[in-house]
Amino acid sequence: MIEQIAREQIGRFSAKAADDLAKGFAASGEVELVSQFSNQFPVRVISNMLALPREDENTFVRWYQELLGGANAPATVARAYHARGEMWEYLDPIVRERIDNPGEDLVSRIVTAELDGKRMTVDEVKGFVVLLLAAGGDTTDKAISNMWYHMLYTRRDQFDAVKQDPELWTNVFTEMMRYDAVVHVQPRYTTRELVMHGEVIPERASMVLYLAAGNRDDRAFEAPDTFDIFRDDLHMGREIRSGRYSDGKNGHLGFGMGQHFCMATRWPAKRP
Numbered sequence: 001m002i003e004q005i006a007r008e009q010i011g012r013f014s015a016k017a018a019d020d021l022a023k024g025f026a027a028s029g030e031v032e033l034v035s036q037f038s039n040q041f042p043v044r045v046i047s048n049m050l051a052l053p054r055e056d057e058n059t060f061v062r063w064y065q066e067l068l069g070g071a072n073a074p075a076t077v078a079r080a081y082h083a084r085g086e087m088w089e090y091l092d093p094i095v096r097e098r099i100d101n102p103g104e105d106l107v108s109r110i111v112t113a114e115l116d117g118k119r120m121t122v123d124e125v126k127g128f129v130v131l132l133l134a135a136g137g138d139t140t141d142k143a144i145s146n147m148w149y150h151m152l153y154t155r156r157d158q159f160d161a162v163k164q165d166p167e168l169w170t171n172v173f174t175e176m177m178r179y180d181a182v183v184h185v186q187p188r189y190t191t192r193e194l195v196m197h198g199e200v201i202p203e204r205a206s207m208v209l210y211l212a213a214g215n216r217d218d219r220a221f222e223a224p225d226t227f228d229i230f231r232d233d234l235h236m237g238r239e240i241r242s243g244r245y246s247d248g249k250n251g252h253l254g255f256g257m258g259q260h261f262c263m264a265t266r267w268p269a270k271r272p
Helices: 001-028 031-036 040-047 054-072 072-099 106-112 124-155 156-164 166-179 209-216
Strands: 185-189 192-196 198-199 204-208
Touching: 001 031, 001 040, 031 040, 031 124, 040 054, 040 124, 054 072, 054 124, 072 106, 072 124, 106 124, 124 156, 156 166, 156 192, 166 209, 185 209, 204 209
Parallel strands: none
Antiparallel strands: 185 204, 192 198
16 A cells, blocks of 8 residues: 555656756756755655655755764764654654544555554654655665766766657666666575575575676676666666566666565656
């Protein structure tokens, strides 16, 4: 149900957020893309899907940046905890009001969702919302920045083709997730004993999966160290899964394997 509401609303909210941000720098004729767009875009989209007050969007962006700064630099941990406390206090009356008067927004869907007849507590809902704003923003923020870096600096020739055919933005994003994905490594545990390349890996063994290495595997992709939105050996699509597809082409491993749904990356194909 949460995925359904996300699908219904993501196009409208992404377009609105992109347009609003563009108005802020259009008159100057130039933009610092990271700070003025990619740092802000996913947080504004997600906060709109949650139906949080639009006048507070700048505050959500600040909280997001402080939360992520605390995750990456020990010196800013105190600031991150303070931001989390502010968000916790801010969200409390909103969550309680949506419990009493649910609507069609994402928070309302979360508070009314049930599993085995049980709903999440107020604190669990607040924690989930904080996770959406922070984790959902982080990977999308960096993915957008990486994508534009390649279009504007490393492959301007391909950018010219994309400007002529906006449908190619799907290829741009897909190839970026293969060539320069945000998440390079995922830790996992084995659920059973298995044999790989003649080596026995025991059950419950700790493993590190190097997704970036898989994305550059020359057994899967020709010239894997070349960024090419026109390659014919990569599945170009927007399905909510990754891995292998019925067309016989390999998919990128930017989201790992299996199903994946990220609200902030389901933008319309005709909008960068």
